[in-house]
Amino acid sequence: MKYSNIKAIIFDFWGVFAKLDPPMNRALEDGGIDLDEFNQKYYNLVIAHDLGEINEKEFLEKTSEIFGVDLRFEKHRHLFKEDAINHNLIKIVKNLKNKYKIGLLTNNSEAYCKEFLFKPGLDKLFDEYVLSYQVGKRKPDPEIYLMIARKLGMKPQEILYIDDQENRIDPAAELGMETLIYEGEKTNKVLEELL
Numbered sequence: 001m002k003y004s005n006i007k008a009i010i011f012d013f014w015g016v017f018a019k020l021d022p023p024m025n026r027a028l029e030d031g032g033i034d035l036d037e038f039n040q041k042y043y044n045l046v047i048a049h050d051l052g053e054i055n056e057k058e059f060l061e062k063t064s065e066i067f068g069v070d071l072r073f074e075k076h077r078h079l080f081k082e083d084a085i086n087h088n089l090i091k092i093v094k095n096l097k098n099k100y101k102i103g104l105l106t107n108n109s110e111a112y113c114k115e116f117l118f119k120p121g122l123d124k125l126f127d128e129y130v131l132s133y134q135v136g137k138r139k140p141d142p143e144i145y146l147m148i149a150r151k152l153g154m155k156p157q158e159i160l161y162i163d164d165q166e167n168r169i170d171p172a173a174e175l176g177m178e179t180l181i182y183e184g185e186k187t188n189k190v191l192e193e194l195l
Helices: 023-030 040-050 056-067 087-096 110-118 142-152 166-174 185-193
Strands: 008-011 101-106 128-131 159-163 178-181
Touching: 008 142, 023 056, 040 056, 056 110, 087 185, 101 142, 110 128, 128 142, 142 159, 142 166, 159 166, 166 178, 178 185
Parallel strands: 008 101, 008 159, 101 128, 159 178
Antiparallel strands: none
16 A cells, blocks of 8 residues: 555645635735736745744735735735635544644744634644744755654654645655645545545
């Protein structure tokens, strides 16, 4: 069986457990701004936000300055929405916990974690987690993958790492982890087979 040596499964958060769709994105799209073609200044802001160097209010203010769009914190902060959550995956992970240690490794800001991870209690799904804003590192830095492996008490070769972005899968594979791109129901079926 594939993944027969696996003792732990580590997941990414956005694009896996939750859909990342902040109100800011819709406001920028309405203003004709395509975030798929965002500039380096904006990308640097995303990194600073993920690393906890700026809070959500500062992130929105600085994004407003870059794109010339009014992104007021009160209107555009990213608040929890039930329909953003991947309930099918959550059910599977609850069952996987009987057989594997479960970890979370995410590039995430403090505000987003409060809203989408801690407020709905999703943090309880995981035996251990590493959040970029808490550790001052973010994927694809190889060190952050090793941090979660150490917290779980596992060697990289005993871990299956799941992410929806290829450029964040590659460092895990280079460290010796098994990897899997998250593709919704297709990946859910692979995970059910691990049961």
